[in-house]
Amino acid sequence: MALPLGFTPLEVRTYLILTLCWVSIVVVNLLEQPYARSLIHCETPVSTEEGSAFSGSKYCGNRLYVIDMGTHVSGKGQSLENVGRILITLFVSGFADYGRKRAALLGQFLITLSTALFAVAMFLPQGLAIPTYILAQGLQGMSGIGILDQIVTGDVALILNDGVGVYSRKGIVSAFLMVILVPIIVYVQYAEITDFTWVWTGIVSLNTFAMVLVFFFFPETLHKKSEKEEEDLKKKPTSIAGVALDEMKTFRTIVKTHPYVGYRLAEDFLVKLADCSAIGMPFMMAQFQFSQFHALVFQFIPQLVGGVLLGGLVASLCRAHGTRKVWQNCFFFHRSTSIMNAFLMPVTIFGIPYPLLGGLMHLPLSGFPALLQAVEIRLVGQETNAKYQAMAQLMGFISGAITSWLYSAIFFGEATSYARIVAPYAVSAMFMATNILPFWLTTGPMQLAECDKLDQEALAEMKKKEEEEKAQADKEAETAEGTNEASSPLKPEAEPETEPLLEKSEEVNVAPKTEEEKKED
Numbered sequence: 001m002a003l004p005l006g007f008t009p010l011e012v013r014t015y016l017i018l019t020l021c022w023v024s025i026v027v028v029n030l031l032e033q034p035y036a037r038s039l040i041h042c043e044t045p046v047s048t049e050e051g052s053a054f055s056g057s058k059y060c061g062n063r064l065y066v067i068d069m070g071t072h073v074s075g076k077g078q079s080l081e082n083v084g085r086i087l088i089t090l091f092v093s094g095f096a097d098y099g100r101k102r103a104a105l106l107g108q109f110l111i112t113l114s115t116a117l118f119a120v121a122m123f124l125p126q127g128l129a130i131p132t133y134i135l136a137q138g139l140q141g142m143s144g145i146g147i148l149d150q151i152v153t154g155d156v157a158l159i160l161n162d163g164v165g166v167y168s169r170k171g172i173v174s175a176f177l178m179v180i181l182v183p184i185i186v187y188v189q190y191a192e193i194t195d196f197t198w199v200w201t202g203i204v205s206l207n208t209f210a211m212v213l214v215f216f217f218f219p220e221t222l223h224k225k226s227e228k229e230e231e232d233l234k235k236k237p238t239s240i241a242g243v244a245l246d247e248m249k250t251f252r253t254i255v256k257t258h259p260y261v262g263y264r265l266a267e268d269f270l271v272k273l274a275d276c277s278a279i280g281m282p283f284m285m286a287q288f289q290f291s292q293f294h295a296l297v298f299q300f301i302p303q304l305v306g307g308v309l310l311g312g313l314v315a316s317l318c319r320a321h322g323t324r325k326v327w328q329n330c331f332f333f334h335r336s337t338s339i340m341n342a343f344l345m346p347v348t349i350f351g352i353p354y355p356l357l358g359g360l361m362h363l364p365l366s367g368f369p370a371l372l373q374a375v376e377i378r379l380v381g382q383e384t385n386a387k388y389q390a391m392a393q394l395m396g397f398i399s400g401a402i403t404s405w406l407y408s409a410i411f412f413g414e415a416t417s418y419a420r421i422v423a424p425y426a427v428s429a430m431f432m433a434t435n436i437l438p439f440w441l442t443t444g445p446m447q448l449a450e451c452d453k454l455d456q457e458a459l460a461e462m463k464k465k466e467e468e469e470k471a472q473a474d475k476e477a478e479t480a481e482g483t484n485e486a487s488s489p490l491k492p493e494a495e496p497e498t499e500p501l502l503e504k505s506e507e508v509n510v511a512p513k514t515e516e517e518k519k520e521d
Contacts, residue, residue: 108211
């Protein structure tokens with residue numbers, strides 16, 4: 001029996017199960033902040049009067065205090081989650097070399113344990129509930145399912161020899177699961193619930209079901225190694241510390257020898273330190289009285305729509321004005337407006353909160369990351385790209401561990417003075433400003449030189465295409481001319497000369513003269 005959309009049994013038993021696992025992580029991430037607020041206790045009772053503001057906790061009626069403390073708790077949890085990601089990034093690829101199934105089982109077990117701890121936290125007193133919540137986030141980060149999902153999908157693509165088809169079908173299933181589960185979470189945000197019993201019951205059940213699927217149906221996708229490969233694998237370190245140390249040595253060698261990678265990682269680290277998105281929703285809720293649902297919608301919907309509608313704008317501008325010029329303008333526009341926006345965050349213009357206007361301001365840059373990736377793969381090189389991506393991801397986790405804690409610690413939901421309100425965004429602006437100099441002195445010249453090469457190659461390709469089109473047109477014209485000559489009517493043949501023949505004919509038909517006629521002549 002053929003499966004729909006061209007799926008194979010191997011795909012159903014491998015990355016479809018892992019997709020279910022990591023989608024559950026996405027769902028939990030969307031619930032983390034509302035759930036953290038529901039755990040906050042205070043002495044202010046919850047108001048039951050009609051029209052009273054939703055505080056976010058059934059144990060505390062002080063809305064701003066709940067937002068503030070919930071942000072601090074969630075920030076600490078996200079920080080520990082990123083620490084877990086750092087550890088698993090260094091370990092999971094080496095561990096998966098001994099078997100994909102065992103890595104998947106370990107990762108899904110940690111996710112299931114994490115969701116169980118989240119569920120247990122709501123029944124504990126605040127002194128135990130908050131540490132349990134933070135520990136649960138750390139375990140979720142250590143699952144490594146996201147990385148393993150990429151590894152297994154690559155295995156399946158190689159086994160089936162159909163990379164394009166495999167990744168296309170995987171994208172369809174991921175989108176399908178998100179369409180089903182995300183609206184449920186959005187509804188939870190909209191309903192403003194404080195009792196998450198049934199929510200966590202469903203999530204724990206979903207993850208338990210996924211772990212059963214991994215245990216009974218997940219096949220081993222790691223190709224069978226030769227005896228030499230097995231011997232080499234036995235020589236590698238098997239402990240977490242050994243695998244991590246071996247990976248770090250490789251990273252250190254690349255950073256020291258490659259002319260671009262080290263500088264780029266340092267610059268990117270400063271950019272990521274400026275990311276204060278962890279306090280985006282709490283800031284909107286505290287300063288502009290948004291509900292958690294409206295804060296979610298206004299933060300993510302414009303980015304989603306803008307990415308779809310304006311994603312190709314940068315590429316079009318590059319073709320029209322040159323990649324170097326567009327690159328420079330995009331870079332300095334992003335940096336300058338980010339610094340300016342930081343000090344306008346509490347402002348309302350024509351009744352519109354400035355955070356929304358600042359987000360809309362950056363929508364035309366939606367296609368710039370794609371241009372950055374196109375340039376970077378040329379600078380990094382294909383042979384180094386895998387390790388570079390791992391290092392970039394690792395730097396993202398390190399910066400995420402810092403920023404999640406830092407900005408949530410600086411954020412104060414009950415702040416009233418301008419300086420105290422913008423304090424976390426001012427710190428973000430400082431990191432953003434310090435990023436400009438490394439770009440100007442180190443990575444910028446290399447990136448811009450590569451932009452020039454892209455323009456030259458595009459120009460050469462365009463000229464080549466024009467020449468090919470011209471040659472094709474000339475060939476078609478010659479062919480058409482030859483066809484016309486061959487199909488034209490034949491020229492009339494020259495008529496034979498008839499006069500001499502007539503004279504000759506007349507001579508032949510005249511009778512000879514008699515003797516009398518001769519004498520008369």
